[in-house]
Amino acid sequence: MREPTFWILTALASRPLHGYGVLQEVSRLSEGQMRLQAGTLYAALDRLTAEGLVEPDHDELVDGRNRRYYRLTDRGATALDAETARLRSNARTAARQLSVRHGTGRTA
């Protein structure tokens, strides 16, 4: 899973959002570090829908513009949970390797 995908699933984890809402939520959650491009987002939403990790929730008509809301599926939540565990594990392993490099000798 690449980062844009990770952030889209993360944004949708707490509640359904429409495309533009995902853009804003990702920016907020990543404290401005991750800025999703529109092309990336909508292509990813289609792909993730096809994979069954997200699904359309409902449509809203606001000011003549249609908003399509998406929600995380249970499979999507499971996938994000697994990915989160992997990230944590990877970070732990890298930190341990770096500590060896710096000669702390903390690892038995």
Next chain:
Amino acid sequence: MREPTFWILTALASRPLHGYGVLQEVSRLSEGQMRLQAGTLYAALDRLTAEGLVEPDHDELVDGRNRRYYRLTDRGATALDAETARLRSNARTAARQLSVRHGTGRTA
């Protein structure tokens, strides 16, 4: 930074290794989860050398075959350290979002 790149830097963090050694170390560190392809590895080593994150350490002639050892540069260690912090931060954010989904209401 994509995962193969992350694992190559992680493998080289504690000591210099030659190509095949990186393959084995990545497999060991990831507990068999990550299996680097040879093509991915050598292309990445060239790219990372060009970027100054790793550099050739020395060559050894073993049984008529040349082994080229690579080491992590200081810049490479800094990059891996930054990446590790990012992974941890991302994992924390996703875990918090998932906990909201599951309705624990732990967040404010």
Next chain:
DNA sequence: ACCCATATTCAAGTCATCTTTATATTGCCG
């Protein structure tokens, strides 16, 4: 009137990674 934020979609291109293939040497097996 013009620009900006909102909101979505599409086309073209980039680039890391994956797959496959080639090369070379050593050692084992039959």
Next chain:
DNA sequence: CGGCAATATAAAGATGACTTGAATATGGGT
């Protein structure tokens, strides 16, 4: 001796997520 596996590196082509850029449309602010 011939073929096969393991070691070791490299290069070619394919894949596909992602990036860039633009088109389309509405409403608010200056």
